[in-house]
Amino acid sequence: MKGFTVGEAAAQTGWSPRMLRYLEGAGLVVPERSTSGYRQYGLLELNQLRSLRALRERFGAELTDVAFAARLDREPALRAAVETWLAGTRLSALDWEQRKHERLLVA
Amino acid sequence: MKGFTVGEAAAQTGWSPRMLRYLEGAGLVVPERSTSGYRQYGLLELNQLRSLRALRERFGAELTDVAFAARLDREPALRAAVETWLAGTRLSALDWEQRKHERLLVA
DNA sequence: AAGACCTTGACATGCTTGTGGTAAGGTTGG
DNA sequence: CCAACCTTACCACAAGCATGTCAAGGTCTT
Numbered sequence: 001m002k003g004f005t006v007g008e009a010a011a012q013t014g015w016s017p018r019m020l021r022y023l024e025g026a027g028l029v030v031p032e033r034s035t036s037g038y039r040q041y042g043l044l045e046l047n048q049l050r051s052l053r054a055l056r057e058r059f060g061a062e063l064t065d066v067a068f069a070a071r072l073d074r075e076p077a078l079r080a081a082v083e084t085w086l087a088g089t090r091l092s093a094l095d096w097e098q099r100k101h102e103r104l105l106v107a
Numbered sequence: 108m109k110g111f112t113v114g115e116a117a118a119q120t121g122w123s124p125r126m127l128r129y130l131e132g133a134g135l136v137v138p139e140r141s142t143s144g145y146r147q148y149g150l151l152e153l154n155q156l157r158s159l160r161a162l163r164e165r166f167g168a169e170l171t172d173v174a175f176a177a178r179l180d181r182e183p184a185l186r187a188a189v190e191t192w193l194a195g196t197r198l199s200a201l202d203w204e205q206r207k208h209e210r211l212l213v214a
Numbered sequence: 215a216a217g218a219c220c221t222t223g224a225c226a227t228g229c230t231t232g233t234g235g236t237a238a239g240g241t242t243g244g
Numbered sequence: 245c246c247a248a249c250c251t252t253a254c255c256a257c258a259a260g261c262a263t264g265t266c267a268a269g270g271t272c273t274t
Binding site: 001016018026038062 | 230231232233234240241
Protein backbone atom coordinates (compact mmCIF):
# COMPACT_ATOMS: atom_id res chain seq x y z
CA MET A 1 0.00 0.00 0.00
CA LYS A 2 1.86 3.03 -1.31
CA GLY A 3 1.13 6.46 0.06
CA PHE A 4 -0.99 7.55 2.98
CA THR A 5 -4.55 6.52 3.64
CA VAL A 6 -7.26 9.11 3.96
CA GLY A 7 -7.04 8.99 7.75
CA GLU A 8 -3.29 9.46 7.77
CA ALA A 9 -3.44 12.29 5.28
CA ALA A 10 -6.15 13.93 7.36
CA ALA A 11 -4.06 13.70 10.53
CA GLN A 12 -1.12 15.34 8.78
CA THR A 13 -2.95 18.19 7.15
CA GLY A 14 -5.61 19.23 9.63
CA TRP A 15 -8.56 18.27 7.45
CA SER A 16 -11.11 15.64 8.40
CA PRO A 17 -11.30 12.42 6.34
CA ARG A 18 -14.80 13.54 5.40
CA MET A 19 -13.46 16.75 3.89
CA LEU A 20 -10.70 14.97 2.03
CA ARG A 21 -13.35 12.94 0.24
CA TYR A 22 -15.31 16.10 -0.40
CA LEU A 23 -12.25 17.83 -1.83
CA GLU A 24 -11.70 14.92 -4.15
CA GLY A 25 -15.27 15.19 -5.37
CA ALA A 26 -14.74 18.90 -5.99
CA GLY A 27 -11.67 18.07 -8.05
CA LEU A 28 -9.36 20.09 -5.83
CA VAL A 29 -7.08 17.36 -4.51
CA VAL A 30 -7.44 14.03 -6.26
CA PRO A 31 -5.29 11.13 -4.96
CA GLU A 32 -4.43 7.91 -6.74
CA ARG A 33 -6.27 4.73 -5.79
CA SER A 34 -4.95 1.34 -4.74
CA THR A 35 -6.21 -1.74 -6.58
CA SER A 36 -8.75 -2.31 -3.83
CA GLY A 37 -10.00 1.27 -4.06
CA TYR A 38 -8.23 2.92 -1.14
CA ARG A 39 -7.15 6.52 -1.67
CA GLN A 40 -3.37 6.95 -1.73
CA TYR A 41 -2.12 10.39 -0.79
CA GLY A 42 1.47 11.16 -1.73
CA LEU A 43 3.69 14.00 -0.57
CA LEU A 44 2.46 16.08 -3.44
CA GLU A 45 -1.13 15.76 -2.31
CA LEU A 46 -0.23 16.52 1.30
CA ASN A 47 1.39 19.68 0.04
CA GLN A 48 -1.67 20.64 -1.92
CA LEU A 49 -3.85 20.06 1.10
CA ARG A 50 -1.69 22.27 3.25
CA SER A 51 -1.59 25.11 0.76
CA LEU A 52 -5.33 24.85 0.28
CA ARG A 53 -5.70 25.22 4.01
CA ALA A 54 -3.49 28.29 3.97
CA LEU A 55 -5.56 29.86 1.23
CA ARG A 56 -8.69 29.60 3.32
CA GLU A 57 -7.24 30.65 6.64
CA ARG A 58 -4.99 33.47 5.56
CA PHE A 59 -7.03 34.82 2.66
CA GLY A 60 -10.57 33.73 3.33
CA ALA A 61 -10.72 32.02 -0.06
CA GLU A 62 -13.64 29.66 -0.55
CA LEU A 63 -13.14 26.32 -2.20
CA THR A 64 -15.17 27.42 -5.22
CA ASP A 65 -12.85 30.39 -5.58
CA VAL A 66 -9.82 28.14 -5.69
CA ALA A 67 -11.52 25.84 -8.17
CA PHE A 68 -12.21 28.89 -10.31
CA ALA A 69 -8.55 29.91 -10.16
CA ALA A 70 -7.68 26.46 -11.48
CA ARG A 71 -10.10 26.97 -14.36
CA LEU A 72 -8.53 30.33 -15.09
CA ASP A 73 -5.23 28.54 -15.34
CA ARG A 74 -6.52 25.93 -17.77
CA GLU A 75 -9.15 27.70 -19.90
CA PRO A 76 -7.69 30.49 -22.02
CA ALA A 77 -11.12 31.63 -23.20
CA LEU A 78 -12.28 32.07 -19.62
CA ARG A 79 -9.12 33.93 -18.73
CA ALA A 80 -9.65 36.25 -21.68
CA ALA A 81 -13.24 37.00 -20.64
CA VAL A 82 -12.21 37.78 -17.10
CA GLU A 83 -9.43 39.95 -18.40
CA THR A 84 -11.97 41.96 -20.38
CA TRP A 85 -14.03 42.52 -17.30
CA LEU A 86 -11.00 43.45 -15.22
CA ALA A 87 -10.07 46.12 -17.71
CA GLY A 88 -13.29 47.88 -16.77
CA THR A 89 -12.54 47.53 -13.09
CA ARG A 90 -9.16 49.14 -13.51
CA LEU A 91 -10.60 52.05 -15.48
CA SER A 92 -13.25 52.57 -12.83
CA ALA A 93 -10.50 53.44 -10.43
CA LEU A 94 -9.79 56.55 -12.47
CA ASP A 95 -11.88 59.62 -11.73
CA TRP A 96 -14.68 60.91 -13.86
CA GLU A 97 -12.71 63.65 -15.57
CA GLN A 98 -10.14 61.17 -16.76
CA ARG A 99 -12.87 59.02 -18.25
CA LYS A 100 -14.24 61.58 -20.68
CA HIS A 101 -13.39 59.35 -23.57
CA GLU A 102 -14.98 56.16 -22.32
CA ARG A 103 -17.20 56.31 -25.35
CA LEU A 104 -14.37 54.50 -27.10
CA LEU A 105 -15.16 51.40 -25.11
CA VAL A 106 -18.39 50.80 -26.91
CA ALA A 107 -16.80 50.60 -30.34
CA MET B 108 -28.21 64.17 -14.55
CA LYS B 109 -25.18 62.59 -16.22
CA GLY B 110 -25.19 58.91 -17.04
CA PHE B 111 -27.98 56.35 -16.90
CA THR B 112 -30.21 55.65 -13.95
CA VAL B 113 -30.38 52.20 -12.45
CA GLY B 114 -33.54 51.42 -14.41
CA GLU B 115 -32.05 52.51 -17.70
CA ALA B 116 -28.84 50.61 -17.09
CA ALA B 117 -30.87 47.53 -16.19
CA ALA B 118 -32.90 47.77 -19.39
CA GLN B 119 -29.75 47.98 -21.47
CA THR B 120 -27.85 45.14 -19.86
CA GLY B 121 -30.45 42.53 -19.03
CA TRP B 122 -30.02 42.75 -15.27
CA SER B 123 -32.78 43.78 -12.87
CA PRO B 124 -32.43 47.05 -10.95
CA ARG B 125 -32.36 44.93 -7.81
CA MET B 126 -29.34 43.04 -9.06
CA LEU B 127 -27.54 46.20 -10.08
CA ARG B 128 -27.79 47.38 -6.49
CA TYR B 129 -26.63 43.98 -5.32
CA LEU B 130 -23.66 44.05 -7.67
CA GLU B 131 -22.69 47.43 -6.31
CA GLY B 132 -22.79 46.07 -2.78
CA ALA B 133 -20.59 43.19 -3.87
CA GLY B 134 -18.12 45.68 -5.29
CA LEU B 135 -18.38 44.24 -8.79
CA VAL B 136 -19.79 47.24 -10.68
CA VAL B 137 -19.81 50.48 -8.71
CA PRO B 138 -21.33 53.54 -10.41
CA GLU B 139 -20.85 57.18 -9.49
CA ARG B 140 -23.58 58.99 -7.58
CA SER B 141 -25.39 62.22 -8.35
CA THR B 142 -25.53 64.87 -5.64
CA SER B 143 -28.98 63.66 -4.66
CA GLY B 144 -27.77 60.06 -4.39
CA TYR B 145 -28.94 58.58 -7.69
CA ARG B 146 -26.63 55.99 -9.23
CA GLN B 147 -25.09 57.14 -12.51
CA TYR B 148 -24.04 54.38 -14.86
CA GLY B 149 -21.68 55.40 -17.65
CA LEU B 150 -20.74 53.50 -20.78
CA LEU B 151 -17.87 51.93 -18.92
CA GLU B 152 -20.22 50.47 -16.34
CA LEU B 153 -22.64 49.23 -19.00
CA ASN B 154 -19.72 47.44 -20.55
CA GLN B 155 -18.74 45.86 -17.28
CA LEU B 156 -22.31 44.73 -16.70
CA ARG B 157 -22.46 43.11 -20.11
CA SER B 158 -19.16 41.29 -19.73
CA LEU B 159 -20.17 40.13 -16.27
CA ARG B 160 -23.30 38.70 -17.82
CA ALA B 161 -21.26 36.90 -20.44
CA LEU B 162 -19.03 35.39 -17.78
CA ARG B 163 -22.01 33.83 -16.08
CA GLU B 164 -23.85 32.65 -19.14
CA ARG B 165 -21.00 31.37 -21.22
CA PHE B 166 -18.71 30.11 -18.49
CA GLY B 167 -20.98 29.45 -15.53
CA ALA B 168 -18.90 31.76 -13.36
CA GLU B 169 -20.52 32.75 -10.07
CA LEU B 170 -20.30 36.31 -8.83
CA THR B 171 -18.03 35.26 -5.98
CA ASP B 172 -15.69 33.71 -8.53
CA VAL B 173 -15.43 36.94 -10.45
CA ALA B 174 -14.90 38.89 -7.25
CA PHE B 175 -12.10 36.49 -6.43
CA ALA B 176 -10.51 37.06 -9.83
CA ALA B 177 -10.50 40.77 -9.06
CA ARG B 178 -8.73 40.07 -5.76
CA LEU B 179 -6.19 37.94 -7.61
CA ASP B 180 -5.52 40.93 -9.79
CA ARG B 181 -5.01 43.31 -6.90
CA GLU B 182 -3.43 41.23 -4.12
CA PRO B 183 0.00 39.92 -5.03
CA ALA B 184 0.25 37.82 -1.87
CA LEU B 185 -2.98 36.06 -2.71
CA ARG B 186 -1.85 35.49 -6.26
CA ALA B 187 1.38 33.97 -5.01
CA ALA B 188 -0.46 31.59 -2.67
CA VAL B 189 -2.76 30.43 -5.44
CA GLU B 190 0.22 29.99 -7.70
CA THR B 191 1.79 27.69 -5.15
CA TRP B 192 -1.31 25.56 -5.03
CA LEU B 193 -1.62 25.48 -8.80
CA ALA B 194 1.90 24.13 -9.08
CA GLY B 195 0.67 21.01 -7.28
CA THR B 196 -2.31 20.75 -9.59
CA ARG B 197 -0.10 20.81 -12.63
CA LEU B 198 2.19 18.14 -11.23
CA SER B 199 -0.79 15.94 -10.42
CA ALA B 200 -1.46 15.70 -14.09
CA LEU B 201 1.76 13.76 -14.49
CA ASP B 202 1.63 10.05 -13.83
CA TRP B 203 2.96 8.31 -10.79
CA GLU B 204 6.23 7.13 -12.33
CA GLN B 205 7.10 10.63 -13.32
CA ARG B 206 6.55 11.80 -9.76
CA LYS B 207 9.18 9.62 -8.09
CA HIS B 208 10.99 12.68 -6.86
CA GLU B 209 8.08 14.49 -5.33
CA ARG B 210 9.89 14.25 -2.04
CA LEU B 211 11.60 17.44 -3.10
CA LEU B 212 8.36 19.30 -2.59
CA VAL B 213 8.46 18.90 1.15
CA ALA B 214 11.81 20.64 1.59
C1' DA C 215 -48.66 68.98 -8.19
C1' DA C 216 -48.62 64.47 -10.00
C1' DG C 217 -46.75 60.31 -11.82
C1' DA C 218 -42.83 57.88 -12.59
C1' DC C 219 -38.81 57.17 -11.16
C1' DC C 220 -35.14 56.76 -7.41
C1' DT C 221 -33.31 55.76 -2.42
C1' DT C 222 -32.52 52.45 1.68
C1' DG C 223 -34.03 48.71 4.50
C1' DA C 224 -36.35 44.62 5.58
C1' DC C 225 -38.38 40.00 4.89
C1' DA C 226 -38.78 35.81 2.15
C1' DT C 227 -37.09 32.06 -0.44
C1' DG C 228 -34.81 28.43 -3.18
C1' DC C 229 -30.24 26.79 -4.19
C1' DT C 230 -25.43 25.71 -3.09
C1' DT C 231 -21.51 25.03 0.16
C1' DG C 232 -19.26 23.01 3.77
C1' DT C 233 -19.51 19.88 7.35
C1' DG C 234 -20.97 16.29 10.36
C1' DG C 235 -23.10 12.06 11.06
C1' DT C 236 -24.66 6.96 10.19
C1' DA C 237 -25.22 2.47 7.92
C1' DA C 238 -23.81 -1.62 5.29
C1' DG C 239 -20.14 -3.72 3.60
C1' DG C 240 -14.88 -4.59 1.93
C1' DT C 241 -9.57 -4.60 3.22
C1' DT C 242 -5.59 -5.05 6.06
C1' DG C 243 -2.20 -6.30 9.35
C1' DG C 244 -0.90 -8.48 13.55
C1' DC D 245 -9.83 -13.98 12.78
C1' DC D 246 -10.53 -9.67 14.68
C1' DA D 247 -9.98 -4.80 15.38
C1' DA D 248 -9.27 -0.94 13.01
C1' DC D 249 -9.35 0.98 9.17
C1' DC D 250 -11.34 1.88 4.43
C1' DT D 251 -15.30 2.28 0.77
C1' DT D 252 -19.87 4.33 -1.06
C1' DA D 253 -24.42 6.16 -0.22
C1' DC D 254 -27.44 8.58 2.18
C1' DC D 255 -29.68 12.27 5.68
C1' DA D 256 -29.24 16.57 8.03
C1' DC D 257 -28.25 21.20 8.67
C1' DA D 258 -26.24 25.98 9.29
C1' DA D 259 -24.54 29.55 6.59
C1' DG D 260 -24.20 32.08 2.51
C1' DC D 261 -25.68 33.47 -2.31
C1' DA D 262 -28.84 35.32 -5.74
C1' DT D 263 -33.32 37.07 -6.31
C1' DG D 264 -37.80 38.97 -5.69
C1' DT D 265 -41.01 41.95 -3.41
C1' DC D 266 -42.78 45.41 -0.46
C1' DA D 267 -42.77 49.78 2.40
C1' DA D 268 -41.72 54.63 3.52
C1' DG D 269 -39.86 58.32 1.77
C1' DG D 270 -36.99 61.59 -1.65
C1' DT D 271 -36.31 63.49 -6.68
C1' DC D 272 -37.30 64.78 -11.49
C1' DT D 273 -39.87 66.18 -15.44
C1' DT D 274 -43.61 68.07 -17.36
